[in-house]
Amino acid sequence: MPDRKIRVMVAKPGLDGHDRGARILARCFRDAGFEVIYTGCHQTPEQIAAAAIQEDVDLVGLSCLSGAHRLLFPRVVELLRKKDASDITVIGGGIIPEADFTMLYEAGIKAIFTPGATLDSIVEWIRNNIKTHD
Amino acid sequence: METIKKICEGNVRAASRLIRDLEDKLPHARPRLRQLFKHTGKSFIIGITGSPGAGKSTLTDALIAELRKLSKTVGVLAVDPTSPFTGGAILGDRVRMLRHAEDEGVFIRSLATRGALGGLSQAAGDAIHVMEAMGKDVIIVETVGIGQQEIDIINHAHSVIVVMVPGMGDEIQSMKAGILEIADVFAINKADRAGAKQLHTELASLLNSAPQSAGAWRPPIVMIENLYEPLTFVEQTAELAQKVAEHYAYLQESGQLDKRTERRAMMQINDALRACIMEPVIDNLTASGELQYLAEKIKNREIDPYSVAEEISKRFLKSGGINDIDKK
Numbered sequence A: 001m002p003d004r005k006i007r008v009m010v011a012k013p014g015l016d017g018h019d020r021g022a023r024i025l026a027r028c029f030r031d032a033g034f035e036v037i038y039t040g041c042h043q044t045p046e047q048i049a050a051a052a053i054q055e056d057v058d059l060v061g062l063s064c065l066s067g068a069h070r071l072l073f074p075r076v077v078e079l080l081r082k083k084d085a086s087d088i089t090v091i092g093g094g095i096i097p098e099a100d101f102t103m104l105y106e107a108g109i110k111a112i113f114t115p116g117a118t119l120d121s122i123v124e125w126i127r128n129n130i131k132t133h134d
Numbered sequence B: 001m002e003t004i005k006k007i008c009e010g011n012v013r014a015a016s017r018l019i020r021d022l023e024d025k026l027p028h029a030r031p032r033l034r035q036l037f038k039h040t041g042k043s044f045i046i047g048i049t050g051s052p053g054a055g056k057s058t059l060t061d062a063l064i065a066e067l068r069k070l071s072k073t074v075g076v077l078a079v080d081p082t083s084p085f086t087g088g089a090i091l092g093d094r095v096r097m098l099r100h101a102e103d104e105g106v107f108i109r110s111l112a113t114r115g116a117l118g119g120l121s122q123a124a125g126d127a128i129h130v131m132e133a134m135g136k137d138v139i140i141v142e143t144v145g146i147g148q149q150e151i152d153i154i155n156h157a158h159s160v161i162v163v164m165v166p167g168m169g170d171e172i173q174s175m176k177a178g179i180l181e182i183a184d185v186f187a188i189n190k191a192d193r194a195g196a197k198q199l200h201t202e203l204a205s206l207l208n209s210a211p212q213s214a215g216a217w218r219p220p221i222v223m224i225e226n227l228y229e230p231l232t233f234v235e236q237t238a239e240l241a242q243k244v245a246e247h248y249a250y251l252q253e254s255g256q257l258d259k260r261t262e263r264r265a266m267m268q269i270n271d272a273l274r275a276c277i278m279e280p281v282i283d284n285l286t287a288s289g290e291l292q293y294l295a296e297k298i299k300n301r302e303i304d305p306y307s308v309a310e311e312i313s314k315r316f317l318k319s320g321g322i323n324d325i326d327k328k
Ligand code: B12
Pocket: A015, A016, A017, A018, A019, A020, A021, A022, A024, A025, A060, A061, A062, A063, A064, A065, A066, A067, A091, A092, A093, A094, A095, A113, A114, A115, A116, A117, A118, A119, A122
């Protein structure tokens, strides 16, 4: 049985222009052997959800350093759910105060990584949580 | 069966998943493709090729916009290279097409080459079929754009756009002969840059010097000046869309469409044979370790690759081997 190639999307919702982290992540995921769809800055949650479905990704990684994560992250999860795509895992990262973690987990964000999180730990999380066999 | 029905109804989830299963070579994927085939063959397939950074994705975005004005449904397959070192890939073509993300009439799917060298991926032909079965009016296939070897696109597309840029090493000299056989329409992009006129002149004289039979298609050259001058950009990309449409009309009227469809069918047989005969044999030999063993023997000159191939074909082909096929 051949292994599935892991496909992920890295997206930046909202008006936040801090894309350094997202770019670094995209490269790191490529180096981990994943196929990465990179969609850049200034995406609406609607665009992100639609692209995730068209690309059939396993995981959407949202990056936000502007403080708008409380609004934007749950919205992406909700839109995926509405489009019958709640099997797509959503994780997030950026400047996210610990006080918001519970709220985001409850909204369906599966993991959160903040500055200082190592790239290895992020890749490892994905490997452990995305199944490559049907 | 459910999957087939969904895809024919245009369901994006089902279609994208099947494309993925085909890329990952899951065993159930090919039989599905077989069932889908009768629903294919109605779309107009446009290829777009040219060096990296020439503006293929940007022009694809503009073409989508033009096609949507005519209410055509559009599928896009955008191919980017897989890293030979890690097997991973960054697929970034989509970034240029974001404004269409929410348009239900547009389905954009990125593909990684996964080692294929011809500018497309192995699953690209299959993915085109899936989009055809979805009923897309037009399918645009953007190639990787690394060099001069990427001619796979001509086996899949009805019309091919070659994108060139002045001062990017796209001088005609460096493109050699092949380019004329590939291109149905030329786009000189970023044509507000120095050297655009010269590129145009060189290209035009090359086209003039090519043998030309009466009534044959002459690839037009469309100048597209600057993405950041929206008024002229839209006008010029509309012209590009128009030229491609004219080429399609020419193909239909001249009977060339039939020829191209036949060429595509040949290629499909080729691909299908490879998937159905070559790959299982290689997989089998790899899994059993025999491939490694044989390579070792060939390396030591204990045996030659031709005898190996013949012996293997005898073992795997019921008819008694390749020589038998020759006789029939
Ligand atoms: C560099 C920087 C900039 C650069 C951005 C360059 C660029 N293109 O990215 C510039 C100078 C342009 C800039 C501008 C601004 N910035 Co600034 N900037 C920073 C700074 C110093 C570093 C960010 C960075 O690149 N880090 C390096 C990357 C690799 O780390 P990272 O993105 O955090 O990613 C890591 C993790 O968070 C996590 N991660 C992040 N995203 C994701 C996603 C997923 C899926 C996963 C799994 C993990 C993950 O993994 C990464 C690895 O550990 C931070 C301060 C800080 N220490 O974070 C402020 C900071 C983010 N900026 C800030 C502000 C306020 C601004 C401005 C509004 C300033 C202004 N008034 O003009 C503007 C807004 C720009 C805009 N358009 O949005 C604030 C945000 C405050 C807040 N959220 O409440 C910060 C926190 C500074 C501060 N302490 O006040 N900024």
